[in-house]
Amino acid sequence: MKLYYKAVTDKAEAIDGLIEARNSQEAAVYLRSKGLTPIKIIEREKNKLEDVLPFLGKKVKSSDMVTFTRQLSAMLTSGLTLLKSLEILKNQAGNSALVKIIEDIVKDIQEGSSFSRAIAKYPEIFSPVYTAMIEASEGSGFLDKAFLRLADTLEKQQRLKNTVKSALAYPAIVVAMMIFVVFVMMIFVIPQISTLYQSLNVSLPLPTLILIQISNFFVSFWLVPLIFLAIAGFAYRRWYKTAEGRLAIDGVLLKIPIFGNLTKKTILAEFARTLGILLGSGTLVVEALGKVSNITGNIHYKNAIDDISKKVEKGVSIGDAMSLYYLFPQNLVELVKIGEQTGKLDEILIKASEYFENEVDQAVKTLSTAMEPIILIILGAGVAFLVISILTPIYQITSSIK
Numbered sequence: 001m002k003l004y005y006k007a008v009t010d011k012a013e014a015i016d017g018l019i020e021a022r023n024s025q026e027a028a029v030y031l032r033s034k035g036l037t038p039i040k041i042i043e044r045e046k047n048k049l050e051d052v053l054p055f056l057g058k059k060v061k062s063s064d065m066v067t068f069t070r071q072l073s074a075m076l077t078s079g080l081t082l083l084k085s086l087e088i089l090k091n092q093a094g095n096s097a098l099v100k101i102i103e104d105i106v107k108d109i110q111e112g113s114s115f116s117r118a119i120a121k122y123p124e125i126f127s128p129v130y131t132a133m134i135e136a137s138e139g140s141g142f143l144d145k146a147f148l149r150l151a152d153t154l155e156k157q158q159r160l161k162n163t164v165k166s167a168l169a170y171p172a173i174v175v176a177m178m179i180f181v182v183f184v185m186m187i188f189v190i191p192q193i194s195t196l197y198q199s200l201n202v203s204l205p206l207p208t209l210i211l212i213q214i215s216n217f218f219v220s221f222w223l224v225p226l227i228f229l230a231i232a233g234f235a236y237r238r239w240y241k242t243a244e245g246r247l248a249i250d251g252v253l254l255k256i257p258i259f260g261n262l263t264k265k266t267i268l269a270e271f272a273r274t275l276g277i278l279l280g281s282g283t284l285v286v287e288a289l290g291k292v293s294n295i296t297g298n299i300h301y302k303n304a305i306d307d308i309s310k311k312v313e314k315g316v317s318i319g320d321a322m323s324l325y326y327l328f329p330q331n332l333v334e335l336v337k338i339g340e341q342t343g344k345l346d347e348i349l350i351k352a353s354e355y356f357e358n359e360v361d362q363a364v365k366t367l368s369t370a371m372e373p374i375i376l377i378i379l380g381a382g383v384a385f386l387v388i389s390i391l392t393p394i395y396q397i398t399s400s401i402k
Contacts (some may be wrong), residue, residue, distance in 0.1 A: 005040060024061050028041060073304055086105060134146055159361060160357060171371045202393050246299045265356050276348075294303060319334075
């Protein structure tokens with residue numbers, strides 16, 4: 001069974017977590033063997049969703065990684081060894097997938113592997129940037145600081161993603177509700193109104209005829225739009241996996257008014273922050289650029305950064321190489337050149353990332369401001385069409401009675 005425990009370390013630090021044991025006595029013996037003094041051991045709550053639905057909780061979330069990385073930094077700073085810290089975190093982690101990964105990492109380290117090599121087996125959890133930064137810091141004796149910087153970076157990445165998601169959530173929800181309402185109206189409401197008008201033998205205006213024909217199509221062929229959407233979605237995913245498809249789609253995403261600007265700012269913030277952190281940890285420029293190109297999420301930026309890396313390898317400065325690509329704004333290029341001249345490129349890139357993060361916040365506000373009137377106009381036009389289509393015949397009937 002899984003038991004929840006609270007315990008104190010030999011440094012008087014309070015920790016808690018989950019442990020697998022047959023009973024509380026066995027759990028207490030195990031905790032003492034790890035140098036912990038148990039305070040409380042109780043059976044885990046049975047109403048957890050992952051207990052009812054086992055497939056839940058299997059994915060390691062970004063929030064789990066932030067907590068794991070920050071706690072690991074704190075434990076190393078307090079003087080605990082890496083293995084000891086991982087053992088404690090393994091028992092604290094509430095995510096079964098993360099627990100299994102930590103167990104494998106501990107096993108690899110005990111067999112002589114370094115931490116960076118151990119986590120490199122899980123690129124879907126520990127990004128190449130994460131691994132590269134740890135690898136660069138392992139021999140320097142500043143592993144705790146590396147974990148702290150990584151935790152800060154992961155938190156900023158998460159906040160940036162949440163900011164963008166929040167900007168898109170409102171229009172997405174409104175559009176989804178519009179589609180649902182239209183579907184219900186066309187399938188259930190309009191046919192009833194159409195039957196009523198036919199029984200009254202009234203002459204219908206053009207908007208009403210159009211509305212009834214659309215409703216008839218939905219009633220008779222309601223599966224067709226669903227099948228079309230399914231086929232379109234499948235075709236889109238297949239095409240996006242091709243080189244031509246990704247180039248085309250990623251190019252369009254960068255050119256969409258307002259949204260394209262938001263995408264660019266987000267990528268530039270990630271680029272500047274990650275490159276700055278890697279360079280600050282001692283990673284070579286060419287290697288750092290190679291790592292950064294894989295996290296942009298846009299093929300055009302990836303290709304540009306790969307080309308910049310090749311030029312830097314031939315002796316061209318980063319700033320001069322970046323200036324050849326329109327994807328990088330002039331202010332960022334100038335900052336990079338200044339950083340190269342002063343020897344503080346990593347610090348300047350971090351500052352640049354903060355600037356672009358502020359730009360993302362501003363772009364999100366602009367997007368929200370622009371979307372609201374557009375959505376209201378579309379909603380208003382739809383409601384007006386429905387009102388005219390439905391009420392005009394009723395008005396004609398009442399007029400004829402008078």
